[in-house]
Amino acid sequence: MPSNVGGCGKDPMPELPEVETTRRLLDPLVVARTVTGVEVPGRRVLRRHERPTDLPDRLEGRRIERTDRVGKFLLMGLEGDLTWVIHLGMSGRLTVVAHDAPETPHTTLEAAFEDGSALRFVDPRTFGWSAVWTPQEVAASPLARLGPDALEAPPDVEGFARRLEGRRAPIKSLLLDQTVIAGLGNIYADEALHRARISPRRPAGRISRRRLGLLLAAIEDVLDAALAAGGTSLDDMAYLLPDGRAGDYMTELRVYGRGGEPCLGCHQTLRSATIGGRTATWCPRCQR
């Protein structure tokens, strides 16, 4: 300790691979630990609770039995049938530190364990949040409305086609819609579309089965490769995993952040535009 389990460097942009990397590193450090105290320096982190006191009240004295992940949601199963949910938002990082470690700026939540360690949630842009929910609250939450997990339960071509049938929104927007498929964010959506040679603007319901098959395969490839690399670190400084590896999928990005640069396949200039309120980058020649 301290050991960084954020999995995502200075600019994490946590999508499914980064959250899963975080979960795997966190698991051995928190399972079987009992929470002895909770500090909440940033009230906003509790905004998903009607009563902000619910989280500390429910966490304190409770033992963590397992970790899990659905889409971009990190879950910790607690004794007493409660679920501790953490969403990293766009800048959230989790670290296990000694309880007396120096304070970290932008810490929004910290849970101390009985063994002297503590789980620290650091989130400068405060899009992240955390909650401890009963089964009923989970059932009424966004968790219950998530589409199939892009890594653990990817849809088959027929299932995917059914979900997209009749939809006129651009495929890029629907890849970001967590109720359609859970786990993709802007980086991996752009990367998967490029590999599948599909324009991000194409109306989702007008994509052939064959291309949807290619898209699902591309999603699997991109997520597997990112996971194997330990996620994407957009800052090449610092952040090493405990075993010394960096999250280095960034070096394999083919379109994300490369607008105006040449396509690695055909050398056409990559185009950037806003689609569904998000920046999309794609190759106008390879992707139609």
Added chain:
DNA sequence: AACGATCCCTGTTGGC
């Protein structure tokens, strides 16, 4: 219902 637009928030970046 589906879909686009707007807002939340702050560190970083790019233009002047």
Added chain:
DNA sequence: TGCCAACAGGGATCGT
């Protein structure tokens, strides 16, 4: 060089 507006992101919410 320094300042500041624009930008980035996931998701909730609102209007059409």
